[in-house]
Amino acid sequence: MTEPPAAPQAASGEAVIGEEGLAQLMLDSMRHGIALFDSEGRLVIANRLASRIAGLDPGMLRRGEHIATLIHAQAANGEFGQGEDAAAIVSRALALDRRRPSSLTRRRPDGTVVEVASTPAPGGGFVVTFSDVTAHAEAEAALRDQAEMLHATLDNLRHGILVFGPDARLRLANALTADLSGLPPAALQLGRSHAELVSDLLASAEFASPEDRATALQALGTERSQSSSYTRTRPDGRIIEVRSDPTPDGGFIITHVEVTRQAQAEAAARRQAAQMQAMQDHMRHGIAYYGPDRRLITMNRLAGRLSGVPKHYPLFGALFEDVVDSQAGDGVFGAGAAAAAEVARIKALDRRQPIRYQRTNPAGEVTSITSPAGLVRW
Template structure:
């Protein structure tokens, strides 16, 4: 190659290097290349501007040590042995290993240094000013820290608030799994607020309770707000009623993330409601008293008239004449016993106790109670004898509801009219059910109608509100219809009102239908009852302190084919029961003034002679409160007075059981 050609090639190479240098100078990072001897080969302007190196170093061949010395002498590596700092850095550089580190300069500038080794030795290094990035990162970290503290404070405040609210609060995620519970909720289920988090709901609340509330939880996860009640036994053995509301936690697109749980202790409220129900029931009993007094006077008139007639007869009378006098007397006593038992059952009542019952029997019983309690100007019509139409309800509450509706109808007909109670079944389609706020399907329908004064539209809207009444001050509580409404809704049904001024009012109750199997006809039942189950001379011990009652029951037992031994005290009964091996059974009165009550006596005898059949009898409706015993009686109890067939059935039950 001649000289001119070499010069031209050198010029082209210089031009290319100048172009490369110009490109490197436009990079916003510092750039340097050192060879295997740690001597500077290439750089850009950004390196000198960023790190403020003297321009005298900006030449090929400058050793790395010169750059390190400048930095060390101006304190970039911190105080201490300058030569030592330089030599340690040179030793690391001679390893030619990839490296990255960040160095904070005395002026606060943060430089990120990244070195990559070259194949023939040496390395390429880039220098980046990351000061602003690190400041933004620090600011972000401070913000996150501050917000974390604020969130923790908010959680602490939330925990403080929820723990002091007199309610049970929790949050369930799908599973369902508990994610949060306040202190009261955790305590209620024997957990702590930390131990309850993350645990499956069945494990926390118990399998039995979870089976009961699982359908409500499922509905809530489907996006529905749900309210329900449940009962649970406290550690001290008392029963608590809880009222829970589940609110779904939903996203804008309709997904359910979880459910909020709010539970309140409704025990006091349930007790207050029970007391209010009992008050309303007793109010109805008071209204029934006049009619019942009329019925009892008629019964007493039958008894007295026939007894006086028999007393005036001086000569022996024939069996036909005697039967003619005794039959109406026996029928009157049966009617009186039935009447007083229904009245006592109605007045006694109890809290909501749902059971599947035939509605025809309840409607019929309410009709009999009302029959003598309405003025003669009001005609009572009861329709509906299909005993297969049933519902799961509290029967006493249902009868109370019908009585309240009937008395409201009576008050709306001061000049007389017609009161109708009708029972049938119906099927509600989706539109009809939606209007009533219940599910479509089959329902038992009880309609109570009158031909009274009726109501205007404004009164119909308010009639179910608590304490609303159209009666004069002091004559009505305004709670009757609201309690009927609450009972029907609690039983899964609905109530509908239809009324017009001057025409009358119809109140229609809808209850979810339960279909019972066909019930035996009264004729068949009476035919079966006519055949008494007689004894075969078995020896029975009768414990009764009233001589007249003892004689009457003794006659009944003997007429049924039994032998009878009478004991007038608990002490005599105890001795005879333990000393007579031929004794087969014991019948004892429960309430014996001044003595051991019959239930305690029966249990004592049963403990020593398990072979004896034992039955009890009582003339008290609420004998348990008088005897100081609970109602968990393991023996059959006959309510005085009792007919021969009732006595015969009970004796067969206890004697056959112990054979």
């Protein structure tokens, strides 16, 4: 008994679709528009997305259609704008040498940004791809705007700023850096090393004195992972504070700030304080001044001797109660219960009211003590 003949196998999906249909299916599944042209510039095959991104009417991408016809159709649809600019774009597209790779980016009338690339194909033809790069273009534009805003902000700061990468090479410098650092603008080229910039300063008149040159050389060996600062006087007399701070990526930022007025004010205050102290030290009275927080602000030498605490002079910043305890420890108030009572009495006095009393120290000297608000005088 013979077996019945086997039923014929069903044709595969590829055979049903056909090679051309399969190729079209693959092309239509792509996320880019694509069109293949032969050596004469006539369309061989294209996917559906190509007509939409190119701005062509549905059905325009027919086999055998010449690329020149398609370019003129795009122009008629307003894809290239109007007037002379549109005509110039059409002329460039028609004259393009398709034997060489090329690409351009343009904004369509609907606002989308399209990248159009032409690539040679074997046999003398070429492939044109259309990619919607709107999101990428908008991100780039946002980054450019952000960078421009950052540069504008930095250029309007009152500090000079130098940003270095982990390789100690310059990444960014604002406009004021040249003026405050003494570096010529031409020297502040991105990519130059910190060592090169310091060498430029050493070669100039910025560090004329041995002390300044030593400061510059020390800056070369500074540990940039730690914050540091120093102050220097430029040849024109301006005083600049130079500060280095690390950045998260292993680089560092150097800022230059002019502190001339601040430094001059501090120097004037120190001179005035020294003069005041000299005047106080030549008074024939001992005097000590306390602030509202009962801490010692100033005290002349005679006050230290007459109050009985010369070895602790000066006690600037000490609480009044601590000064009294220091006196008690030196035996100024005697010893025993009487001394303790005197300490308690002095501490309890209402210093908001004028006070006057006398005290005899262990050496037998009689001292008159007056205390207007905040002031103690011997």
